[in-house]
Amino acid sequence: MAQNNNDDITIIARNKKARHDYHIEETFEAGIKLQGTEIKSIRQRNVNLKDSFAIVENGEVFLYNMHISPYKQGNRYNHDPERVRKLLLHKNQIQKLIGYTKQKGYTLVPLSIYLKRNLAKVELALAKGKDVRDKRRDIAKKTANREMEKALKYRTYEQ
DSSP: OOOOSSOOEEEEEEOHHHHHHEEEEEEEEEEEOOOTTHHHHHHTTOEEOTTOEEEEETTEEEEESOEEOOOTTOGGGOOOTTOOEEEEOOHHHHHHHHHHHTSTTEEEEEEEEEEETTEEEEEEEEEEEOOHHHHHHHHHHHHHHHHHHHHHHHHHHHO
């Protein structure tokens, strides 16, 4: 996700578990169809993307299990926190997603939610699940890189 000077991007929430559990093939930017007080809760950063996923149904993309907490001053106009939300994508993007999700192993996972020019957007990823060996390999790489950085840091101080 490149940040231009014209676009004011404020990241609200990230799905840290997604990059751990999936190989990210491609990302898409999608708008979200929201109700009344949901945008106010999003601006207050009351969003949780853990365990959320998207499905293509009847030529439309829907986001499941994204938790947006009720707005405190919303009284009776508040919404259901985990309702199904429609994602707004171009028709050609939806066609591409339909083709990929019919293949075995591909799924749609939200990586982050952010505000772009005061509009709520979701970074949606086309992802393939990792198995246990891949996760272990990634953890081993991270620790090896961390130890290398640590060794290099101390080495520069000694000279």
